[in-house]
Structure formats: C-alpha cells, structure tokens
Amino acid sequence: MTTTTHRAADGSRAAGSATEGSSAGGLELRIEGLTKSYGEQRAVDGLDLLCEPGSVTGFLGPNGAGKSTTLRILTGLAEADAGHALVGGSPFRALPQPARTIGVMLDARTLHPGRTGIETLRLAARTCGMPASRADEVLSLVGLDGAGRKRVRGYSYGMRQRLGIGVALIGDPAALVLDEPANGLDPEGIRWMRRLLRSFADAGGTVLLSSHQLHEVQATVDRVAMIAHGRLVAEGTLEDVTSQGGTRVAATDVEALRRAIESSGVASTPKSDGSFTLALEPADVGRLALEHSLVLTELQRLSDGSLEDVFFSLTDDDRASTAPAAQEASA
C-alpha cells in the first residue's frame, strides 16, 4: 500500500498525511479549504496543503491549475472566497514583519527596472529593518557581485531570477515561497539554487516551490503536491508519489465504476473514453473493483517511476476531479 495522501472534498487531511501543527521553532505554511473563483471559473477548489519546516515541497500542476492563484492568496496579493492560507498560523497580511518571516519570489519581472540591483536589495533590507550590509551579503550570495550597480532593466531573465531570490532572502526568513525560480537560470545557476533550497530546508526552513520543470523538482523536493483544475490530486513524499503515479482503469459499467471511485475518496481523473486515472496501485484498484463487483476492461499502471510520468497521468485530461472523501491511498 502506498502512503500518498489525497485530498478530501470537505477539506480534511487524509490519514497518514503530514503531522498537524508546526515543528518546534519552524514555520509551517497551511492552506485549508481554499476556494477562489473568477466569474464562473473556479481557479482553486477546496485546496488543502501543509508545508512543514525542514522540507522542500514541490507545488506542481499544468498551466491554469491554480498554482499561481494559490500562491498569490498565500502571500496576500489576492483574497480567497473561502478557506484560509496561513503563514505560521497567521494570514500573510497580518504578519508584523512579513519579509522577516517568509521570503517570496513570484515574478522576477516585477522588480523595478529603473533601480540598480544593489539598490533593490538595499531598499528591501531597509524595508524589513535589516542593515544595509545585508544587501551586499545577499548580492554576493546570489552571485550578482559584479552586476550590483547595473540597472535591473539591463539584467537577463536569469539575473532577475537571482535578484528576486535575493529579495526573498533579504530578511532572513523562516520560509520561502518561490514560483518557477529555475526559469532562466543556466545549469550552474540551477545547481546553485538546488543547493540553496536544500541547505535552507536542512537548517529548518520551510520551502514551497512551484515549478514546471519536473526533473528539477524531482532533484530538489522532499514532498510533492500536485493540483489540477484547482484541486489537489496527489500529495506526499516524492518517493511515495513517484512509486505509484497512477493506474488507468476502465469497466463495462462506467457509472458503477465512477460511483465506486467516488465512494472510495481516491483522487481520480476521468478520461474522455470513459476510463479513469487513479492515484492507486493496480492491486488496490483491483480490490476496489472486486468490492463493487465490477468487470474491468482495462487496468494499466501508468507510471514508470518518474515524476513526469506521474504528473501527466494525474493531470493530463479534460478535467480532474477528487472524490468526496479523503483516504490514504493504501487503505
């Protein structure tokens, strides 16, 4: 039985999921029942997520899955219709000193183009009450020593990414939220970033990392949270998620299969041909079919153990859905 956790529609965390509460001295990021709609379009749909101190959590999903909306709500740039996104138990906007608590880099293109790199960091340091020397320290840390006096508009995208990460680190926060930090970085830069995040987490920091670069995520994160159409379709340690990935299943009675899946509470993705992709081992799917007296016409393991394979098996279709009750995939 696998240990990957799955989301419940009512927002409850499945058994075997991350321990509730924060670790001693650490800062947890907690998202509970988060919902956000734009008109008729539901961008985030009852999302639950917990990022614990000492871990790097990869936040994955296809374009339009709701990642950026979730991160913007978490960082106070947007408001949720329902649910909570808490940083150490408080909403971002209620943090007394946000930059000293959580470092955020969502879009490096929003760095002011008319300022120099060092001035950008000095202003950020001044804003969060850090000494000016911290700016020089961080400039060196992100590898921009030689470009500090250059205006940001003259930076390459990779240099802006480095500077954005520097701004996130300026207040010596206990948590980091980074959206696509590897974009624009060269291989050396990616390696540097990987080490940075690893050492940050190893020192007790909490990292939430959103990325499309699945190979990079696989090399960096401890835990994975995958969303599709605003819903969490898989969550767990990297090993757990990649060990099962997904199973495609079809039955003679599609509706009976749908009801069986819904009653199990397992995350599933319906396919246009009537089959479903479930975040379960084939053996568990077989047991499920047996319990409901279903005649299966297809039972196929989709994952070859790579995160990419799991990602596509769980998110690549017209729409993803989660069943109403959460459960441990191995139950």
Next chain:
Amino acid sequence: MTTTTTPNHSGPSKASAPSHRASPAGPTRAPGTVRPLLDLRQVLDTLAMRILLAVSGVCVLGMALLATVLQPLILEPDIQVSSGGALIAVSLVLSVVLPVLTVLTVAGEWPQSIQQTFLLRPRRTGVLVSKVIAALAITILVMAVTFGLALGLSALVGSVSGRGASFQNLGDNILGLGLAGLFSALFAIACATLLQGTALAMVVSIVVPFVVTIAGNLIGALGSQTVSDVLRYVDLSTAAQAIATNQIEVSSIMAPVLLIVLPFIAGAIRWSRREIG
C-alpha cells in the same frame, strides 16, 4: 542570524542559506507601515524620476529666466520687474510638473513593481498613506524651490537692470498660486490612486484642469452663464483663487470634494482590494 554556507564549486557565489537565527548583521529595528522617507527614497532612486527632476528643473529655471529677464527688455523703462509675473509664469510649468511628479510617486510602481512592495509591506492602506505623504513632501519642496527661484531672479534682474523689483501683493500671490499648485498635486494624487497607472493618471490630471478652466472661460465669454456656473463646480483653479481671496462659495468647496476627495476615497478602496499579479 548566522549564515550557513555550503561550499559551491560551480555556482555563482557560495550557495548558502539563512539559518533563521540571529545574524551578525542582524536586524536594526522593527519597521513600521507608514514610511514616507522610504517611499521618497524608492521613487527618487529610479532613473525615470531622476530624469524627470532634471527636466523639471531645467523647465522651471528656463521659465523663471524668461519671465524675469524679458521684463526689462519689453516693458517701459520706469516699470519695475514684477515678481507676481514671474510667479505666474513658473506656476504654469508647475501645473504640468507637479501632477507628473506626484503621479510617479504614488502610482509609479503600478501595475507590476507594486507586487514587490506589497510582498514586503502588505498593509496596503499604510503604503498608500505613506506614498501620499511622500508626494505632498515633494510637492511642497518643489513649490518652495520654484517660488524662491522666481522671487530671487526677480530681485536679481531688477537689481542688475536698475529698475528694481516689485513684490506687491506677494503674500496673496504665493497663497493663491500655492493653493492652486497644491490642488493640482492633490488632484493628481487622487487620479493616481484611482487609476493606478502612470500614463493615464498623468494625462487626466494635467488635461482635465486645463480643459475645465478654458471651457469655463470660453463658455462664460460666449454668454452661457449657467454652463459656466456648473463648470465652476469642477474647476480647481477657480476654487483655489476663491479660497485664497476668502471669497468662498459652494462651488469652491464642491470642486475639491468632487475632484479630489471622492476619487481618492474610491481609489483607496480599489487600492486596498485590487488583486495583484
């Protein structure tokens, strides 16, 4: 905090991560929300603002020189150099410069860079108040320097030309023109807060007062007093003059309410609620 450093043989520098502890270069103080000095530094440190200040300085100086040096050349020999004329001349420049400076101060970070500001200072109302204070500080400083320059040049040119300078009604002139400049800046702040974009806010805050004043005068001259009276309710320049000369009417109160207070309140609500990114 201490900085945990791990060797990096390939990265740009050393790969290191903060350890979330007290640093040798630790925090200096707990920052507040309303920080106009920080906002002043933020806006003055941009290339756009520096260029704008340089151009504004040249324009103000040029207009002050024209308004004073030309007077001995074109006026009768026994007429003194008028400080009032110089003040009016530089006020024309200020009616463009002040809206541009204040819009850039309040809304210069919208729509993109404001994300960085709100991530560091998430209490948006405090940020708005801070930027408004910074914009008003710039307004007062620019007006003081400009008026001082105009008066100083008037005195200098009057002295050099041997005509002397006239400072008749100096207090009334400064009060009227200063109030007009302040209203111009406040209207620009309201536009910047409401529109949250520099280009449109600049155009509106510069063009609307000109159009209203010119239209009011034209329509009044053409005989439609009713329309002219209605336009006075949105004429900040006339309102400033009325208040400065203590000839306050309903229209001179309503104009700042309609063009400054109400747009600013609507803008402040939008500022606090608008989704970023």
